[in-house]
Amino acid sequence: MDERPTLELLTPERVAVTLELSGIGARALAWLADALCIFLLSVTGLLVYSISGDLLRDLEALSLAGQLLTAVSVLLAGWGWDVVWELLGEGQTPGKRLAGIRVVKADGGPPGLSESLLRNVLRAMELPLGYAPAILSVALGSRRQRLGDLVAGTLVVRQRRYDLSRYDRPAEAAARRFPQLRGRARPALAAEGFERLSEFLRRRPDLEGKARSRVAAVLAKTLAVRAGVVTPEEADAEAFLEAFAAWYAEGA
């Protein structure tokens, strides 16, 4: 299949799990989203402070509380944001959640305080350089790690949304039009091929008319030859493909 870098890990039950590593795009998106959150929080904080600041300065006791609050919130916004979220969110900050990525240790577990501190404190090395070292090492490195990931031993993996509904029991009407496919659709197609077929069926409304019928015709011809049935008319190609997918999903 495709050459996307992956994290291979073995659970204690010795089951191999493959997780896809995140590329630079999703990570940049996550960073931007987090930066936006921090920015909005800071603006809100400044607003609240400027409204209540005079009051705080008048009352000595409140002033100290205000300082504590400000100091800690600035720290959290600038430095602690990632650490706190990665600990509470099982390796996901709000931005990472949006981008569909997650920080994991090399064994697949969520990062602990040590890992999260290490990988985020080392941002201090990359930020003054415009994140250039991070971008290069994520884009070019085989394990897609930043400097901080390298030292902390963490990786960033993709969290895809999979739609299992394509495996649902198919509508009978589609299958009935091409009964000759019974018992022939299943052996003609590998599981991966079925997914390509159902992917085409799902996405065809987005395809431009001519391209859509051309792809359908090519697919129908290939599959008909493989199954050993007569190639359908070009106008019937999509109905044939639907029936093919239906007979396959039926298990026959």
Add this chain to the structure above:
Amino acid sequence: MSGSARSVAVFVRAHREGWERLSTLAERAQRSRLPLAEVGELDRLYRRAAADLALVRARFPGTDAEGYLSQLVAKAYRALYRPRARAAALARLVRDRIPAATRRHPGALLLAALVLLAGLGGGALAVAIDPAAAELLVPLPAREAMAAGRTWTGQLLSAAPGVTGAALLHNNVTAAALAFGLGLSAGIGTALLLLLNGLLIGSVLAYAAQHGMLADLLGFVAAHGPLEISALLLAAQAGFVMAGALVEPGEWPRRAALQAAGREVAPLLALVVPALIVAALIEAAVSPARTIPVEARASLGLALLGAFWGWLFSGGRSRSGTS
């Protein structure tokens, strides 16, 4: 099992319900503690999903079913094997791991202190021998303020105290993070950073002495300075430990040695940041307050210094000796 005759679709339909139940349970386990019966169910479903994954990998490789199951098993794995009892881990970190981490590498700490002292002595000496050196070493705003005889406290009080504290904190945390991170430059960057900070402090002190403001300056920094510098030294120590792993990884590959060193010094980072928060709060609230006598400020600073290093060099000793 009727084996290879079954399609991936039939397989998914047969197992999907259990997978989705496992997904729900794993999500709930991440948020709260599950009742015992459900933990058992989680464990059972996890094992079944792991077996399903092994089967799907062999028979339907490259399918969405494989991708879905990989993520599901990883998620359930995270839920089952996540560290519990965070409070206990935190207590152990404070009681044992932080002091142990600093004591395990006395050489790195000594090196950091020596480099800082060298910078400090050099800066002070340079300004003392040739007052013109101050133009190079002492920042202009500080020179102007001292030449005009203005006090430090007056300057700092003009800004909102909370904002000042936050800015100070941000600078200090950045400096500490760099002192640590620059350890990756084989320690050269860390040493430079310490040297420059030492030069700055030494030259400012000498310049202040020449203008008869040494007492005023020392009075200002007495409360927060010791803790601030201690935290910087600790960050630099962590940086030097990483540099050591990089330069001399021993029998390990460099990457593994670096990761091991990172794990060892991470507890120090967990201390540096809170220490800097305390120092910044004192710098913003106590140091500029004229109502607090110098003696009180100095004893606060010394008490913090003693507590900090006393705890690092005596805490958790009984346990770390046995491990």
